[in-house]
Amino acid sequence: MSEEPGDPRLIFALFNEIGIIEQLSRAMFEARLPKGVLVSHFAVLNHLVRVGDGRTPLELATAFQVPKTTLSHTLALLEKRGWIDMRPNPDDKRSKRVWITAEGRAFREDAIERLSPDMARMAREPVMKGVDSLVSRLAEIRQYLDGVRDAQ
Amino acid sequence: MSEEPGDPRLIFALFNEIGIIEQLSRAMFEARLPKGVLVSHFAVLNHLVRVGDGRTPLELATAFQVPKTTLSHTLALLEKRGWIDMRPNPDDKRSKRVWITAEGRAFREDAIERLSPDMARMAREPVMKGVDSLVSRLAEIRQYLDGVRDAQ
DNA sequence: ATCATATAGTGCGATATCGTATTAACTGCA
DNA sequence: TGCAGTTAATACGATATCGCACTATATGAT
Numbered sequence: 001m002s003e004e005p006g007d008p009r010l011i012f013a014l015f016n017e018i019g020i021i022e023q024l025s026r027a028m029f030e031a032r033l034p035k036g037v038l039v040s041h042f043a044v045l046n047h048l049v050r051v052g053d054g055r056t057p058l059e060l061a062t063a064f065q066v067p068k069t070t071l072s073h074t075l076a077l078l079e080k081r082g083w084i085d086m087r088p089n090p091d092d093k094r095s096k097r098v099w100i101t102a103e104g105r106a107f108r109e110d111a112i113e114r115l116s117p118d119m120a121r122m123a124r125e126p127v128m129k130g131v132d133s134l135v136s137r138l139a140e141i142r143q144y145l146d147g148v149r150d151a152q
Numbered sequence: 153m154s155e156e157p158g159d160p161r162l163i164f165a166l167f168n169e170i171g172i173i174e175q176l177s178r179a180m181f182e183a184r185l186p187k188g189v190l191v192s193h194f195a196v197l198n199h200l201v202r203v204g205d206g207r208t209p210l211e212l213a214t215a216f217q218v219p220k221t222t223l224s225h226t227l228a229l230l231e232k233r234g235w236i237d238m239r240p241n242p243d244d245k246r247s248k249r250v251w252i253t254a255e256g257r258a259f260r261e262d263a264i265e266r267l268s269p270d271m272a273r274m275a276r277e278p279v280m281k282g283v284d285s286l287v288s289r290l291a292e293i294r295q296y297l298d299g300v301r302d303a304q
Numbered sequence: 305a306t307c308a309t310a311t312a313g314t315g316c317g318a319t320a321t322c323g324t325a326t327t328a329a330c331t332g333c334a
Numbered sequence: 335t336g337c338a339g340t341t342a343a344t345a346c347g348a349t350a351t352c353g354c355a356c357t358a359t360a361t362g363a364t
Contacts, residue, residue, distance in 0.1 A: 024217050145177065146176065148180075
């Protein structure tokens with residue numbers, strides 16, 4: 001009656017494919033972004049627009065699942081470039097809140113313009129057919145992994 | 153008659169999920185590996201065993217889709233730790249061939265032992281049901297991206 | 305055979321990522 | 335209220351990643 005257990009090697013294979021695709025997509029994105037701008041930079045700005053700004057650094061680190069020191073570094077860079085403002089968090093004096101500036105928004109829009117042709121081209125490829133269910137599937141796995149991690 | 157084009161935002165979402173899962177899985181793997189050993193180190197040793205050693209550094213860099221300077225750095229570390237040998241390539245005096253040592257094999261086996269319980273546990277999770285078709289799907293996309301990249 | 309061009313690997317410098325430790329502020333309980 | 339333990343952010347140091355440039359060697363055209 002119990003479920004047939006899957007092959008552990010398939011889990012290895014899954015993360016292997018994901019690692020290589022991550023590598024390829026990152027290289028592809030960064031080839032389109034202006035020199036010196038990495039996906040990690042763009043991702044923060046994009047998140048601030050899509051999810052809304054006024055987040056704390058820790059909230060952002062959790063969202064991206066990166067150590068908070070990594071995010072601290074990224075935020076310092078974005079602030080130096082004038083793309084975000086970090087202001088004190090009135091609710092917690094240890095903390096801050098991150099706001100995207102007009103320049104940050106403009107940069108993000110420009111970056112999306114640069115990336116869109118590739119995205120649109122890929123979206124038309126037969127290999128991407130039914131990608132919505134693939135994304136759902138990956139989202140489930142991501143949520144599961146999130147949960148496992150939090151449980152540690 | 154033409155195919156309905158997919159939504160470019162789904163492609164963004166796809167790479168976003170993949171990026172986060174990569175981050176999570178890497179953190180999880182590295183938590184199990186001995187201190188100072190990264191997934192990038194393990195991946196090279198694993199590849200040398202699975203695909204066979206005697207590869208050139210460039211072949212390895214291509215397999216992992218990382219810049220050759222990155223791999224050069226990794227190989228230097230693995231050699232310093234005694235896990236690989238780099239010998240001249242008799243077919244091309246510019247080049248080298250990479251051989252895994254007995255210590256390298258032993259380390260890889262030990263690493264797999266450390267990782268296996270997690271893999272086995274995940275393989276039993278309902279969320280991983282049908283993961284074989286997911287892996288196939290990702291492999292197709294990876295191959296497509298490889299091709300696009302080579303065409304540049 | 306010569307030479308222009310391409311390729312394999314690495315040195316170097318810039319930056320990213322991450323773990324550890326530190327500081328300041330918060331929280332909960334005596 | 336006071337204090338112990340927790341938490342948010344960051345400084346710092348170690349290492350990873352990557353682009354650029356360089357050297358040695360290979361290749362292909364004449």
